[in-house]
Amino acid sequence: MNSLVPSFIENLAPYIPGKPIEETEREYGVKNIAKLASNENPLGPSPKALEAMAQALGKMNLYPDASAFYLRNELAAFLDVRPEELVLGNGSNELIELLIRTFVHGDDEVLLSEHTFPIYKISAQAVGRRFVEVPMKDRHYDLEAMADAVNARTRMVFIANPDNPTGTYQTEEAVVRFLERLPERTLVVLDEAYYEYVVAPDYPNSLALRKRFPNLIVLRTFSKAYGLAGLRVGYGIARPEIVEYVNRTRAPFNVSTIAQIAARAALQDQEHVRRTVELNRKGLALLGKELPALGLSFTPSQANFYLVDFHRPIGPLFEALLREGVIVRPMTANGFPTSARINTGTEEENEKLLGALRRVLAA
Template structure:
């Protein structure tokens, strides 16, 4: 029987988020002995050993509701980032913080400015609240802040800057972003998504947290899903003015971050040595892939994250299928706004070498190398 209850217009007008197949299903379907997942920008090195040790002692509390304010986690994060606990709002991934922001601040017809190729949850959450996403093209894979500023109208309520940007991995320079934040009217929220902050190695990157005192309309998003290796537990957070946190707490689900996730994130942020180690290994992997892409004559966006968007000289769908048949899963650019590219996560040294060997083999088979 077909359900005839009509959904709201906004739901009918958006497509569901495209999820990849389970590794086990792909492996069985293709008859592969092993498979390497290099498609979702996860930390290939996993989480800190402290996390694993911390979880064992908390299984006896599974019958209890979690702390709705994530008090212990907020205290740990505040000490690491030198902010007040009252400036932090935690969510079921930073996705939820974006959704809470849209629910709390957008009225039908309000506008939110964002890049044309960026994290898709900005657009969908704005749209679902009756807001109007204002899409500004990237320039060479980078946010065009001048065009974004020019797009501001009397209806603008918020602006999103993903830095480093997903899926291009690019950043906007520190002076450009600082100037942009200064020029945005104080009644407009400036939301800087720093999910890949810990992977950045360039000096030309704006440290945004010190700006919170001067710009109460600034919101910074971070996550435990990437370098901290806790993607399956879904913990993200926003750093912002206390007055905004107070308003968002009215909107968020009471128990939105489960107890095990809070315990794991608390342990994870205390192990900054693990973060530094993963960042260093990622830099080494990035450098290797950059050199190999150049050697093979492949174009790519300069990345400050743990992934690359690279043009492998065939369609993204074609090369991703070729790689999957040979045991590597990447994300086709056709799903990300770049149909002739793929997005590949920086893997282990072994992963990266195998990936490059397959790309080189494919180029030879095409007769272009």
């Protein structure tokens, strides 16, 4: 039978969204669910962003500014780059898709790590582009093996740093060694969605590396530490030629007016980011102490979550935690069938998680 779609779409597994919190509360008869499944900011958006959005509502009859003029200029000043080196996306997720659509064609390949953020693979497959996956080494990207896998068709490489879902990171030295081995025609996307959370002193200064490696593209987002995941706004930093090509393929109004306004206000509220990062460090420290006491192991993380290994199939534990009012993210589909990714929450949510784990694991 002829399919309506080509085989690469036929074989694409649809994204399975989690149920809305309200629906889960109703179904499981629980209240005040702690959602620790999507690496969101437990403090919410910056109050300054909330205020700016409220003031802008009356202008929603107008289309957004297609060039995101103010946001781009303010972000450029904040990052100390030129506005023409910045491209805004409907979340960094959209930029991943646009980069693949714009630069990867024909026999070109996208080089990926196994077990990493699945959107790279999905975005390539959705438009029929080839990708190659290299195994991880002890839950880290194996950059040496990835460099060995580069060939004349390798057009683009994605590196999540820190990685989701492992939380592990690559040092500046490792990234530089990798970049030195790549031909200039291969574009390297450093996805720094969790950049603001990183404390490791040997984490790369990717913006500075761009001077030496013009094939570098850095992605960041307002979804995580800035607490604006629901608005969908992310950005890429790359040389102007790359930005200009992406601007040709993106929809002009890809970032909504509300998103632009909120992102500008959030950027000015670095105190909110600081509070967020501090809360995360406390949460990671608490969980890092308590999880091993429960017989669980976790991977050291530079992000706002841990990949937690329960050493038994995660499905029944996920269900049991739901009944306790705690949502975690099973990692079976990412190749970790005994693990869940759990992000840090507020202090109350972290305690709720630990209480729930104690009861569920004792049952």
